Amino acid sequence: MSVPQPPEPIPGARLLFSLDPAVSHLNHGSFGAVPIGVQRAQQRLRDEMEANPLRFFTQGLVDRIAHSRRHLAGFLGADPDGSALVGNTTTGVAVVLQSLGLRPGDEVLSTDHGYGAVSLAIQRECRRTGAVSRVLPVPLAATDEQVVQIVSAGLRPGRTRLLVVDQLTSATAKLLPVAAIVGVAHEHDVPVLVDAAHAPGMLPTPVDSIGADFWAGNLHKWGYAPRGTALLAVAAPWRDRIEPLVVSWEQDTGYPARIEWQATLDYTPWLAAPAGLFTLRSLGVDRVREHNAALAAYGQRVVGDGLGVPPAQLPDPGGPGVALRLIPLPAGIATTIDAARALQTQIGARLAAEVAVMSWNGQGWLRLTGQVYNTAAEYERLAVRLPALLAQR
Missing domain, CATH: 3.40.640.10 (Type I PLP-dependent aspartate aminotransferase-like (Major domain))
Known part of the structure; x- marks a missing residue:
């Protein structure tokens, strides 16, 4: 099964935020990001x-x-x-x-x-x-x-x-x-x-x-x-x-x-x-929702492929508009809350990528989000670099 194509970026949307451009901000769901205006x-x-x-x-x-x-x-x-x-x-x-x-x-x-x-x-x-x-x-x-x-x-x-x-x-x-x-x-x-x-x-x-x-x-x-x-x-x-x-x-x-x-x-x-x-209405409410959900789905598939997770094992959130996606981590990784927090910090420090790492029912999960300031390249870069970091653990 082929990886879906990422959505077209919304022109100018990335410039509305003051986020550090050297970091991939893939965890909008935790604290959001406030537009400059x-x-x-x-x-x-x-x-x-x-x-x-x-x-x-x-x-x-x-x-x-x-x-x-x-x-x-x-x-x-x-x-x-x-x-x-x-x-x-x-x-x-x-x-x-x-x-x-x-x-x-x-x-x-x-x-x-x-x-x-x-x-x-x-x-x-x-x-x-x-x-x-x-x-x-x-x-x-x-x-x-x-x-x-x-x-x-x-x-x-x-x-x-x-x-x-x-x-x-x-x-x-x-x-x-x-x-x-x-x-x-x-x-x-x-x-x-x-x-x-x-x-x-x-x-x-x-x-x-x-x-x-x-x-x-x-x-x-x-x-x-x-x-x-x-x-x-x-x-x-x-x-x-x-x-x-x-x-x-x-x-x-x-x-x-x-x-x-x-x-x-x-x-x-x-x-x-x-x-x-x-700001949301200016960008187009439906347009933003569709873009973010599609980008999160793309990121889930790309990073899932990077970690060797078959598409059938990627959880379906149950709704087409959901801009949060989950990826199972390898067995034994982030199986507790403390371990999940430590891994999340390490990914941020070493890979310059802010993500959410969850521990649920003894399984570690990577949670990614899609937002108008994100690009497909950020997920692709994480997919390439994350497996080596996890292998060291």
């Missing part, structure tokens, strides 16, 4: 804030935050009145967990594809409240129907107080059928929290169409927003129960202002976030 928009806001801090924080800032939230929620297909800006998806998850009022005997159900920090948050809240965390194993190659069946069989009506499921998994780059999962969970009266950290900007699914009770996604990954920008969407029946992690002066205003207002927080990422969406 968005950096400048945020800096102008910082300058405004520092020119007169009292005026900036006390004259209209709450309304400016709400205006930015409405813009971002509209792009994502979420109800602006049911959405709140938060620092990141993990923060949104923590807000939901501590608002549930878990008790001894309750359980929080998740899958073994969950993001590590989210899993830690679940475990901490369960320790604090006496609830139980239960994790469902889901095979990497499971079909959508099989995933729904596994989740449905794992629900315990009357005991499962929350189901946490990823829209696009971080560790395994797997697109899950969240709308179908939500439907099954609701049949059993189990509320659902969707971890959509990678969805905004990459996936076209409107938030409201998923039907989740809670949905949290980052705009600083694929939405070109400054880091520290995420949206928490909450279904109407739950909004009055959502409490902030820290109480501040908008507490009596209710949701969402009580979540968003944290006094001297730096709000410039949120205020500059619409500039990120402007």
Whole structure:
């Protein structure tokens, strides 16, 4: 089977970023990259804030935050009145967990594809409240129907107080059928929290169409927003129960202002976030999505070939628009989190390539992303150089 051709580069897109040209940045999924125009928009806001801090924080800032939230929620297909800006998806998850009022005997159900920090948050809240965390194993190659069946069989009506499921998994780059999962969970009266950290900007699914009770996604990954920008969407029946992690002066205003207002927080990422969406729209939202997904698929095949991985053993993310791809590493390499982190650092230092190395179920994985600033040559260069580095290990 021949390697697919890479997509045509989007003219001028690479020049929109201030990334070090001596490094191949193949891990956009971890921290994103902020376009230069968005950096400048945020800096102008910082300058405004520092020119007169009292005026900036006390004259209209709450309304400016709400205006930015409405813009971002509209792009994502979420109800602006049911959405709140938060620092990141993990923060949104923590807000939901501590608002549930878990008790001894309750359980929080998740899958073994969950993001590590989210899993830690679940475990901490369960320790604090006496609830139980239960994790469902889901095979990497499971079909959508099989995933729904596994989740449905794992629900315990009357005991499962929350189901946490990823829209696009971080560790395994797997697109899950969240709308179908939500439907099954609701049949059993189990509320659902969707971890959509990678969805905004990459996936076209409107938030409201998923039907989740809670949905949290980052705009600083694929939405070109400054880091520290995420949206928490909450279904109407739950909004009055959502409490902030820290109480501040908008507490009596209710949701969402009580979540968003944290006094001297730096709000410039949120205020500059619409500039990120402007950049995305200027390039063409569908065009960027198609380009990034095709480039990631090309990189997966090229690097997979370099490592001697047959195409049939390259995981399919389950969706044509997914710009994250996974490649299995040779047996015995990166089988633990610490080993994966060490290898990731070594690849960055010795090969001048920033990638994600994951350890999932005792197997090491290389996760690559595609973004408008990447070129086919970067994946081809990694495919040539990586096997020798791994052989030394």
